[in-house]
Amino acid sequence: MKILLVARWPVGGIKTYFRYIYGCEVFKNAEIFLIAPEDGLADFLNTQLPQGRITLLPVAGDGASIKARLKAELAKGNYDLVHSHGFSASFFVQQVMWLKKIPHLMTAHDVFLPNTFTGFSGFLKKLAMRWLLGSVSKVLSVSDDARNNIFEYFPRLPAEQVKNITNGIDTDFFAKGVARNLRAELDIGDRPIIGFFGRFMAQKGFRQIVQAIEILVNKTPASAKPLVLTFGWGGFIREDFALIESKGLSDYFMQLPGTNDMPAAIRGVDLVVMPSRWEACPLLPMEVLSCGVPIIGTNCVGLREVLAGTPAKVIPVGDAEKLAAAIAEQLQEGNTKFIEYQPAALKRFSAENHAQALHDLYRDIAGNPANV
Numbered sequence: 001m002k003i004l005l006v007a008r009w010p011v012g013g014i015k016t017y018f019r020y021i022y023g024c025e026v027f028k029n030a031e032i033f034l035i036a037p038e039d040g041l042a043d044f045l046n047t048q049l050p051q052g053r054i055t056l057l058p059v060a061g062d063g064a065s066i067k068a069r070l071k072a073e074l075a076k077g078n079y080d081l082v083h084s085h086g087f088s089a090s091f092f093v094q095q096v097m098w099l100k101k102i103p104h105l106m107t108a109h110d111v112f113l114p115n116t117f118t119g120f121s122g123f124l125k126k127l128a129m130r131w132l133l134g135s136v137s138k139v140l141s142v143s144d145d146a147r148n149n150i151f152e153y154f155p156r157l158p159a160e161q162v163k164n165i166t167n168g169i170d171t172d173f174f175a176k177g178v179a180r181n182l183r184a185e186l187d188i189g190d191r192p193i194i195g196f197f198g199r200f201m202a203q204k205g206f207r208q209i210v211q212a213i214e215i216l217v218n219k220t221p222a223s224a225k226p227l228v229l230t231f232g233w234g235g236f237i238r239e240d241f242a243l244i245e246s247k248g249l250s251d252y253f254m255q256l257p258g259t260n261d262m263p264a265a266i267r268g269v270d271l272v273v274m275p276s277r278w279e280a281c282p283l284l285p286m287e288v289l290s291c292g293v294p295i296i297g298t299n300c301v302g303l304r305e306v307l308a309g310t311p312a313k314v315i316p317v318g319d320a321e322k323l324a325a326a327i328a329e330q331l332q333e334g335n336t337k338f339i340e341y342q343p344a345a346l347k348r349f350s351a352e353n354h355a356q357a358l359h360d361l362y363r364d365i366a367g368n369p370a371n372v
Contacts, residue, residue: 001362002031004073004082005054008061008089010036012199014109015044016283017085020169023049024355030362035069037061048260063092070096080366081137085109091132103137103365111149111280111301126153133157137365140358142167143281145305165358167281168351174290175346177263182229186254192226192331195269197262197284198276200235205275205298210244211320212273212327213252219328225252226331228273231265232258266291271330277317279303285312286349292342294335296326310345311337 007014022032028050034041038058045054057073059065070093073079081103084090090106097104117126133139133154139162141147147164151157182193198204209228217225230237230253237255244253259265266272272288272295279302288295289310297303298317307314313330315322 001029001080001366002078003033003362004070004079005032005034005036006066006070006082006084006089006093007034007036008066008086008092010034010041010085011039013280013283014085015041016169017109017167018045018054019048020283020351021355021358022054023170024352026352026355026359027053030359031055033057033073035059035066035073063088063095066092067096074100074102081105081362083107083362087129087132090136091128094132094136098135105138105140105361105365106132106136107140107142108146108150109142109280111146111278112153113278117153130154134161138163138361140165140361141280143302143305145301146280149280149301163361165354165361167283167286168354169283169286169290169349171286171290171346171350174263174266174287175342177261177267177291179267180261180264182265182268186229188227192271193269194226194228194327195266195272196228196230196274197232197265197272198274199232200230200237200240202236203277203279205277205317206230206240207243208275208318208320208323209273210240210247210249210253212324213249214247215320215324216328217249217252219324226327228253229269230255262287263291266293269293270335271296271327273323273327274298274303275315275317275323276300276303282306285310286345289338289341289345290349292335292339292345294330294333294338296323296330311341 032054034054035057042056045056057069059069079102082093082097083105084093085107086109094104134157141150141162141164143166144164147162150162196206196209200206213228244250266288272293274284274295274297276298278300281302285295285297285306296313297307299314300317313326315326
């Protein structure tokens with residue numbers, strides 16, 4: 001089977017998705033090509049997936065470049081299907097694909113929000129999105145929440161047009177991880193360590209953590225005040241750390257470089273906090289729970305589905321008071337419940353389940369090609 005993937009912004013969850021899903025054994029005989037901006041992606045694909053599993057076809061991130069490369073690849077022939085990732089990439093791809101016989105699948109890696117289609121420009125955007133969702137061969141969602149979100153905004157779509165294949169991760173990778181000794185590395189003694197692994201964007205709710213720590217700092221004995229470690233750069237990090245400094249909280253936050261050894265970093269903290277405002281189907285809580293590490297998350301769309309039935313504390317979106325209380329409680333309780341839940345997490349969140357379902361769909365929609 002020869003598969004052509006297209007992604008406009010292969011960062012964060014989409015990039016990790018490629019690693020977990022296409023790195024599975026079920027895709028070992030597939031020929032997979034990816035049209036996407038390079039931006040360090042080639043090194044990621046070469047080091048984080050089996051050698052040669054995905055071949056990068058680099059382009060600029062604009063629609064014209066993506067469409068030109070797509071037309072050139074399709075002219076070569078032999079592709080069994082095209083699979084685009086993300087709304088914008090899918091829109092560009094479908095402009096080329098809609099009169100062609102090659103199947104085009106799109107995966108929706110995000111959700112629609114109340115302000116997504118406001119105003120006249122929003123009305124036009126919704127018309128374009130309705131055309132896209134209805135004209136591709138199949139829309140794939142990554143959680144039941146995400147699928148329901150699509151039908152909330154586009155209720156007239158046929159039910160069979162949107163198929164859900166819930167996200168998964170390489171649970172074996174996280175089960176075998178060795179904890180990073182962050183206390184010794186950073187010389188921070190026995191202070192409780194809270195990990196934040198999200199991007200510095202409004203969606204990820206980092207400022208809710210800042211507010212919660214401010215509450216805890218005013219209540220907690222000096223010897224027990226927690227330290228929040230953040231990993232990575234970009235987004236509004238300068239503005240967020242300026243806010244931290246303005247509040248006199250610099251002693252309670254420390255910024256570290258991003259890491260590809262997530263199991264070590266996750267296992268090196270006492271608690272992971274994820275105060276997201278919305279998600280489609282986040283991978284981080286799957287990773288944390290597969291490590292047997294405590295996590296606190298919000299009841300936002302997508303995240304609530306992953307945390308359901310787990311020991312994780314779930315708080316309302318934007319409620320700093322409840323986040324502060326949950327942090328204090330969880331640090332007191334420790335990780336016993338999460339260690340006990342770990343075997344169930346390893347089974348529930350395995351990417352093998354998602355990869356097999358996707359592989360089966362590929363075979364079905366491409367006419368069951370022999371070389372898979």
